[in-house]
Amino acid sequence: MHEIDRTQTVTVAGAGLVGSLMALFLARRGFQVEVLERRPDMRRETVDAGRSINLAISARGLYALRQVGLEEEARRHAIPMRGRMIHPVSGALALQPYGKDDSQHINSISRAWLNQYLMTHAEGTGRVRIRFKQRLQHVDFDSGALSVLDEASGATREERATVLLGADGSGSAVRQEMARRPGYQSTQELLSHGYKELTIPAGPGGSFRMEKHALHIWPRGSFMLIALPNEDGSFTCTLFLPFEGPVSFASLDSPGKVSAFFQEKFPDALPLIPELTHDFFHHPTGSMVTVKSEPWHVGGRALVLGDAAHAIVPFFGQGMNCGFEDCGVLDGLLSRHSRWEEAFSEFFRLRKSNADAIADMAVENFIEMRDSTANPRFLLEKQVEKLLLNAFPGQFLSRYTLVSFSRVPYRLAYEVGSIAGGIVSELSEGLSRAEEVDLDRAARLVRERLVPFVEEHSDGFRLEG
Ligand code: FAD
16 A cells, blocks of 8 residues: 555645646656646636745756756746845935845746746646646545535535645645644744735836846835836835734725825835725735644655645745745655655655744744845845855855755755854944954854854755755
8 A cells, every 4th residue: 555656646736836846746757647726727717826926936946947847948937136126215225135146146937927837837748637626625534535626516526546745835725634633733823914916017118117137125124015027027016014003904094095105115116106006905915824734744645745834924935945845855755765655754854844944034034124124234244244155155154045046955054044144243243344354253253163064964065056
């Protein structure tokens, strides 16, 4: 029972970003794959692509696409973003580079395009069948029976799955079913902030009305606005704001209040968003959740991956990247194990601490983005960090660089980040300019604190982007 056998059909719940990519990996290994997707086919009907219009893809996501031969085409549709462009309430814009130079950048890509591209390639293998408007409702893990609602007819029927992969997102039906079993745990922490998407349309002839190669941020303490570029010259802005309170989605309850709020807090963005009040009141307010659950599998019968296992808040731009990395890791394990249960339990062992680490870093990054990017001390430390990255290449490592530009396990990136952050903070004490940093002292601190850690975990640090 539950030997890995390539003649088996694997059932995947969810044809989102992770489900579609996982289906493609499985097909390339020779499996037949049945995918159940509750939404209509977004290639044929207009559907909300869900979550965000565009997202940032970086080293981990790109590597997974490279493994299935799709990286190049994805890069052609992606816009490199070399740093954060900070928009103060008044005064000059400031670009904070993400990496040591322009070669280190993240990329803005359309969620809908990427999802469709993955679905089409998965189906193109001839081994993947995606059935739309099919919502998985219940699972009996002992028998493999699935209860599936046909959203078109309203009828519920039973199906069988020998092996089930739950890639059905943060509200995963598969995970909820697992959580009912003894010994399983699942927590969901809802952020007290929500988000709303707004549009800066393209300028004349599809031109960009702000710097194209940047992720724009308007940091304002307890809230912020960000914008990512789209291929057609537009930008998608996301306003992150508390749900309740004096400055919140609840308090901005009239077009006049919304316009006045933007005029006061985001004066340079306001003239670029002509449909502000219409979009504000017609677009949904999204919520963000951190999901932590364990274990992620029921024997060799079922496994959750992507957001279904570990949804995180979006402030490190890593949810999809982490989910794509899951797919590549699971694929590798399927080549090494002969039983599903072994592959699933090793997957959980390898990925859980990394998923927890990026979940925590994502929450911390929220504070950094909305608050500290406008703080002079933070800016000085960022400059010192960049200086150290260039002065001690390969020896001084920053958390952001490891998370976004390498495949070093998130857990190690988290720990290195704490050590490196401590070094930067000590060296920045009393400086007014980054260039005043004491490089001899820096060399000693790097040698004493970072080098031994990296040597101790040398296997993990070999994973380049
Ligand atoms: P989903 O994308 O949620 O897909 C799940 C799929 O399962 C959907 O198609 C859904 O319809 C289907 N489904 C759900 N329930 C069922 C069911 N019962 N039966 C059948 N089908 C079902 N990540 C990044 O890496 N970079 C970013 O810049 C970034 N920005 C983000 C911005 C925002 C505002 C948000 C909210 C998230 C962002 N993320 C980002 C995170 C990213 O969106 C998720 O990590 C990613 O979508 C996870 O993919 P998934 O396939 O696991 O889940």
